[in-house]
Amino acid sequence: MSRLLKIVLLGMLFQLSSCGVKKSLQQRPDITGIEAIDTNRVKHNDHFYTLGKNSLFQNDYGIWELYLEGDALERGVANGNLTRELIHHQEIAFMDKLEEMVPSESYRGFLKKIVSYFNRKMYLYVPEEYQQEIYGVSRYGLARYDDFAPGYIRMLYFHGAHDIGHALHDLMLVGCTSFAAWGDKTADGNLLVGRNFDFYAGDEFGSQKIVAFINPDSGHKFMMYTWGGMIGAVSGMNEKGLSVTINAGKSKIPFKAKDPITLVSREILQYASTIREAIEIAKKREVFVSESIMVSSGDENRAVLIEVSPKNFGVYEVPNSDELICSNHFQSDAYQDDRRNQKTIEESHSKYRYDRMKQLVEQDQKLDVPGAVAILRDMKGVDDEALGYGNEKAVNQLLAHHGIVFQPKDRKVWVSANPYQMGAFVAYDLNEVFKRFENGNVSQSLASAAETLPKSPFLETEEFQDYEHYRKLEQQVKIQLENEETISEETAEKLIALNPEFWEAYFLAGKMAYEQKNFNQALQYFEQARTKVVTTKPDLKQLDKMIRKTKRRL
Numbered sequence: 001m002s003r004l005l006k007i008v009l010l011g012m013l014f015q016l017s018s019c020g021v022k023k024s025l026q027q028r029p030d031i032t033g034i035e036a037i038d039t040n041r042v043k044h045n046d047h048f049y050t051l052g053k054n055s056l057f058q059n060d061y062g063i064w065e066l067y068l069e070g071d072a073l074e075r076g077v078a079n080g081n082l083t084r085e086l087i088h089h090q091e092i093a094f095m096d097k098l099e100e101m102v103p104s105e106s107y108r109g110f111l112k113k114i115v116s117y118f119n120r121k122m123y124l125y126v127p128e129e130y131q132q133e134i135y136g137v138s139r140y141g142l143a144r145y146d147d148f149a150p151g152y153i154r155m156l157y158f159h160g161a162h163d164i165g166h167a168l169h170d171l172m173l174v175g176c177t178s179f180a181a182w183g184d185k186t187a188d189g190n191l192l193v194g195r196n197f198d199f200y201a202g203d204e205f206g207s208q209k210i211v212a213f214i215n216p217d218s219g220h221k222f223m224m225y226t227w228g229g230m231i232g233a234v235s236g237m238n239e240k241g242l243s244v245t246i247n248a249g250k251s252k253i254p255f256k257a258k259d260p261i262t263l264v265s266r267e268i269l270q271y272a273s274t275i276r277e278a279i280e281i282a283k284k285r286e287v288f289v290s291e292s293i294m295v296s297s298g299d300e301n302r303a304v305l306i307e308v309s310p311k312n313f314g315v316y317e318v319p320n321s322d323e324l325i326c327s328n329h330f331q332s333d334a335y336q337d338d339r340r341n342q343k344t345i346e347e348s349h350s351k352y353r354y355d356r357m358k359q360l361v362e363q364d365q366k367l368d369v370p371g372a373v374a375i376l377r378d379m380k381g382v383d384d385e386a387l388g389y390g391n392e393k394a395v396n397q398l399l400a401h402h403g404i405v406f407q408p409k410d411r412k413v414w415v416s417a418n419p420y421q422m423g424a425f426v427a428y429d430l431n432e433v434f435k436r437f438e439n440g441n442v443s444q445s446l447a448s449a450a451e452t453l454p455k456s457p458f459l460e461t462e463e464f465q466d467y468e469h470y471r472k473l474e475q476q477v478k479i480q481l482e483n484e485e486t487i488s489e490e491t492a493e494k495l496i497a498l499n500p501e502f503w504e505a506y507f508l509a510g511k512m513a514y515e516q517k518n519f520n521q522a523l524q525y526f527e528q529a530r531t532k533v534v535t536t537k538p539d540l541k542q543l544d545k546m547i548r549k550t551k552r553r554l
Contacts, residue, residue, distance in 0.1 A: 027123045028152060029131035037077045037136075050441050054078040059445040061417035061426050064208065067437055067446075069215035072129045076136020079231070084140040086208050086228030091142050093204035094158065100202075112148055118257055119157050125259040125286055126156070127267065129218075133231050134159065141229070159232050159260040161201075163289040175328060175392050176247040177353050179361050179375070180296050180303035183322030187368040193296045193303065193406040194372040195245040196421055197225075197234055198397055206401045211415055211426075213433050213446070219270035221434050225402055225415050232262025233269050234401075239430055240273040241298030241408040247326050249290030249309065250344040258288040261308070265293055275304055279315055282306045290340075292326050298408025307332050323361050327354040347537040349393045356382050357395055369405055369414060369425075370453060376403040376421050377456055381533055388502025389467040392535050396421060398467060414453065422459055427451035470498035470505070477508050487512045492525070503532035507543055514546070519553045526550060 041051045047058040057065045064086065068075045080087065102108050123131065138155040149157060178195030186192045200206070208228060215221050224236030237243040244265045264285045272278040278295040287308050296303035305316040307330045314334025318324050328350035335341045345351045359382060360375045361367065367375075378395045381387045387394050403421025405414040411430040417423030427448040436442050458464050473495055480487050492509035499505045510525030526547045534540045 029128055029135050031073060031132065031135060034073050034077065034136070037074055039077060039081055041081045044443070048443060049082050051078050051082055053437070053440065054082060055441045056082040057443070057445060059426070059447055061424050061447075062209075063415065063417055063426060064210045065446050066210050066212040067215070067433075067442070068212065069217075069437075071217045072132035073136050075214065075216065076133035076231070077139065078136075079133070080137035080140035080229075083210065083228050086210065087137070087140055088142050088228075089208050090205065090228040090230075091145060093202055093207075094161070095145055095148070097202045097205065115157060116149065119153075119160060122156060122160060122257040122260075125257075126159075126263060130231060130263050130266070131156070137229055137231060155229060158229060159262060160257045160288075163257070163260055163262075163287075163291075175349060175353065175397060176245075177357050177395050178245050178247060178294050178326045179357055179372075180294065180324040181322060181361055181367050182301050182303075185322045185361065185365070185367055187366045189301075190407065190409045191296055191298050191301050191303065192367055192369070192372055193243050193245070193294070193408065194376050194404070195235060195247075195294070196376050196395065196397075196400045196403050197245075198400045199234070200399045200401070207418065209402060209415075209418070211428065213430075213437075214270075215434060215437070216270060220273065221430070222269040223413060223428065223430055223433070224266070224269065225404055227401075230262070231266065232260060233266040234262055235404045236265070236269045237406050237408060237411070237413055237430065238269050238273075239411065239434065241411055242269070242272055242274070242278065243294075243296045243298075243406040243408050243413075244268050244278070245294045245404070247292040247294065248328050249292055249307065249330055250328070250340045250348075258286045258310075261287055261289060261291045261293075264308070268293070268295065275300060275302070279304075279306055282308055283313060286310075290330070292328075292330065294324070294326050296406065296408055298411070301409070305331060307335060309335075312338070323358075325354055325357050325361065327351070327357065329354070349535050352382065352393045353395055356380075356393075359383075360395070369407065369451075372405045373403070373414070373421075373425050373453055376405070376416075377458075385533060386501040387533050388499050388505070389463070390471065390499070391502055391504075391533065393533060398422075412448075412451070414451075417455070419459070422456040422464075424455045425453040427453070466498045470495065470502075473498065474504075474508065477512070481508070481511055481515065484515070486516070489513070489516075489518075489521075496525075501532060503529045503534045503539075503543075505529075506532065507546075510546060510550075514550060517553075519550050523547065523550045523554070 038052045043049050049056045055067050068078050134155050135152050138151040141151040175198045180193045182191040210226050212226055213223050220238040220240055222236055222238035224233040235245050246265050268278045268281050272281055275295050275297050288310055290309035293306040303324045307314040312334050314332030316332035329344045330341045364371045390398050398420055400420045403416040414425040414427050416425050429448050433446045492512045496505045496509055506525045506529035510522045513522035529543055
């Protein structure tokens with residue numbers, strides 16, 4: 001080992017064990033009065049729990065309906081206590097995914113130090129109110145993971161995981177798409193918002209969903225669609241008819257965590273009543289990844305994109321239009337010369353999904369809620385070209401954590417049940433929900449049954465069953481290829497038969513044949529893949545490289 005390398009490694013180890021890390025691991029918010037908070041959870045049955053005026057109910061669609069009220073500590077304790085099993089489920093799913101990605105225990109130990117160092121300053125940026133709420137939730141985390149990080153610190157880290165997933169595309173698949181329409185574009189002229197949240201951390205992570213209705217002691221009442229242990233907002237709307245959704249932008253790999261974007265969007269939901277107020281909140285927060293925050297106001301009947309990044313800030317408005325489309329690249333003037341954003345537009349699938357979403361919004365001149373749901377479920381490409389199932393160029397990639405539709409003026413929202421955005425879109429009226437809790441606990445579903453939309457007919461087709469089989473087989477094949485295991489030709493043919501329009505099925509079949517030194521067959525598969533819609537420019541380069549490489553072996 002060179003002397004220079006030794007110095008670098010010693011420097012890293014010094015940083016990883018520095019007082020900054022130690023201080024962050026010991027940091028706690030003010031928890032004065034926590035001993036007096038009611039922790040008596042009552043289990044009425046397997047689907048209904050209460051704690052004082054707070055409650056958790058699982059509806060017939062499998063969605064958990066959570067109601068919370070009080071100050072930050074009270075909300076956090078009630079949240080953690082009521083949803084403890086759901087928190088455990090998410091922690092296990094997340095940590096199992098981590099172990100799958102990093103099987104070496106020694107590497108995970110090193111990763112733990114890296115994570116601690118990376119997040120050492122996060123608490124300086126997160127508002128005290130949300131630190132207190134996270135602390136309350138963290139009291140009900142799984143003790144088995146305390147060796148990775150203490151409960152409160154671990155929960156704080158989890159709120160930054162969404163941001164890291166955006167920065168490291170290989171860690172978690174992210175390709176969200178959203179739209180807003182109003183005026184001549186909607187059936188009643190009022191604002192209509194739809195979005196797919198394509199954040200993937202494994203099937204188990206997305207299996208338990210929570211629609212949370214929050215009545216805080218300060219700020220506005222609001223709802224958000226979330227999961228166990230998460231107090232940040234990825235999709236939500238408040239009682240003022242302001243909705244918020246977030247879409248990733250292209251980011252550099254960050255080296256220091258600041259304010260997680262989900263806590264910025266949560267602050268907007270809780271404290272903004274207008275688009276201008278939302279912009280002011282976003283502007284004062286320091287983030288560590290790039291993100292588009294779509295803020296839509298029912299009272300103003302319009303929507304904007306607040307585009308934030310560690311070193312830039314922009315607002316994209318469409319004053320002469322009645323539609324706004326968002327995928328994963330920035331559109332405001334502030335980012336027109338940003339090389340990273342330009343590369344995203346040129347090389348990724350973001351611009352393609354943007355174009356397809358624009359086509360869909362403009363095809364239906366008078367959008368309504370069923371039309372919005374149909375758009376979110378669309379699996380075809382531009383001009384209806386076939387993409388295969390699971391292609392990231394599709395608006396519906398068949399991996400979304402959820403789809404959601406807002407009618408902000410009427411304070412109504414529709415959230416998707418499993419699987420993906422293909423299950424029923426369950427309707428809720430915010431005004432009615434909060435009114436029902438004025439008289440105490442509610443022992444039945446809060447959903448508006450008459451306005452709930454049915455699951456997609458696609459779920460009953462053979463194609464869907466084939467795709468679900470394909471997903472599992474694809475993951476198995478990728479692991480086998482990585483481990484240089486022998487794979488039968490029958491497996492390659494089966495992979496293609498299960499998803500015949502998807503380029504990657506042929507690409508993987510080609511790699512299998514190549515490893516078996518069956519170069520004629522490999523070339524045939526690779527050239528077939530070339531006739532399909534390839535997801536990104538880097539994918540196309542890799543495919544062309546394999547074609548050239550195979551031809552040289554003939």
